[in-house]
Amino acid sequence: MPDPLDLLRIIGPLALLFLVGASLLRLFGIRFRSDPLAYLGWAFGSGCLGTGVILFAWLWTAPDLRSPLVPDLLLGAAALVLFLLSWILPRATDPLAPEEQNPSSAPTTSVAPSPPWVRLERGFFVLVVLAVLGIVLLRIASASLEPMVANDEAGIWSQKAKVLWLSGGFNEHYPKLLDFFPTPQKDYPLLNPILQVFEFVNWGRITLIANRLPFQALSLASVLVLAGSLRGLLRPSLAALVLLMVASWRLFAWESFEGDGEVLVVFGSLMALDGWLRYRSGENRTGLPVLAIGLSVLAWSKNEALMIAAALCLAALLHGLLTLARKKPLPKPTKALFVLIPPLLILGLGRAVNAHFGFESPWARDPRGTLLDFFLNQFWDYGPIVLRYFRDEVFFYQAHSGFVALALLAWLLVFPKRLLLDGTIALPGLALLGTWIAVMAVFVATPAEVHWHLITAAKRVAFQTMPACALLLAAAATRVSPFLRPWRPASVPMRVELSLPS
């Protein structure tokens, strides 16, 4: 029988993460009622990011890592300060945001009751969400029987967290211990190890299972963000089918089992795309903070974030060229560009830490040449092998990602004018395409044995953006076909109050 204190150690850190996230969202005026389903996911993800930032700073102060008192108090205080700030700071009004409407000043309308088939569809959606949450919880329960002893979660991520804990934070012992307990990929981003250290601190020792909990909770949060976003885009029955599809993918199930970096990429890309779609549909108040936080989680997840960032830049450039080719004006820079500052700061922070400790990617110092040399030399030999592997094991493999990348590509090609000229779909769509091409290029340029590298990593890395691809497919479909959109009540104004400008 487990110690009842263990229950507190399991729930306590997760509750703190949620609390920090909820306070951060409140600072931006995002409340539970903004989207109850997605909110729970956003809050947990934001909490992971906020906690990561606070603990990152704390770990430079020669902290005592044997007691949870200081970090827990720090996080509690941060949540309180953010909560108080949300009361004190004036809020910018955004007439487009539905949550900003004052009920007393809204025009009185009579809302038509939803027809029975709509209620049936909504019931089906609720059932599917509950079933998917249930299966994710079952996966988490199964995973809790297995300590972290194999794969990247043990060899890279958990190893780095253990060394960070043993060194007592970021100090001169840290790089030495990383050598003493040989740890590969010292340059990998730090959000994952920091969250594991948070668990070690709360348990007062190195754990073998509990340190996976934040990432398992993030897999649950991914489901909630995806469900909330899909529900706003598609009819409930169709949203339920997309959710079922994503939840059944083997590598999505894997996210609930592993404490490695993949789930951070999956969650970050989903939250960022959700924010982007909300921003573009006029929900500025919710969309921009969600986009900024999602991009920041993504930037701090894995080195693949750099590849995705490069793909996004190229997508923006390509979309700009397409717009100019149609002799249309380029959109003017807006304040929305500020959302790029937090993820860029995080990327810069990662580079600074690696430069400070002298860490670099093992590929960067390969005496045989640079990645570009490898790519050019191996292109004709490895290119067909990599393409064949991605065709058979990723894009045309039902259990990998349900052909969703092909479905998105087909939809974009069938309606190019309506989708590729509209930045809402074109930007993330082109960025996804660029990311997949970049992933394949990395495998062509591998200094390792290509078959081994493909078998051990390709499906996993290619999968990271597939849940976001499913969400983008839903958005692209509803952009073209009104039939797929959720039912909206026809509002008939009973009384219209006009006010003249004074």
Add this chain to the structure above:
Amino acid sequence: MALKVTVASALFVGYLLWQGGWSALQIGREAQARVHDLLPALRLDEPSRVRHDMARWERELRLPEGTLQDSYGSLARRTPQDAKVFVISGDAKTRDMVLSHLKILLMPRHFWLLDSIPEDWETKAKAMLPSVFILEIGPESDPRLRERATLLNAGKGFFLWEYEG
């Protein structure tokens, strides 16, 4: 255009029905298989989970029953966290598989292969006293290593744990 949109929408819905139906079946099967894990997951403490998992690895790696569990149990119980563990074994394959797990499970205890330390092994071991432990993995150790380990062990207050295969 309207016809194109209608046909594309119908195909999209068909695709989702196909994928959703297939997925519901997969999830149903998975739930049936996983529901048995629920009770142990709620009941077991961490050491029990580790032993449970090591029994699975022993089957998967085709190791004799108890190889991993006994090594782990003995070391976790009898050595402090900062222990240095010298490993002797004649069966390199078994040793490597077991060690890859023990190193992770028992970190920060540090493991050395006794046969990888050439001339000054005894000096090094003595310098690390009193936290040097000897672990023999597998039944077929090199007799010379056994001899070294026994010498190292004699009257120094550290033990030789031997796996009985």
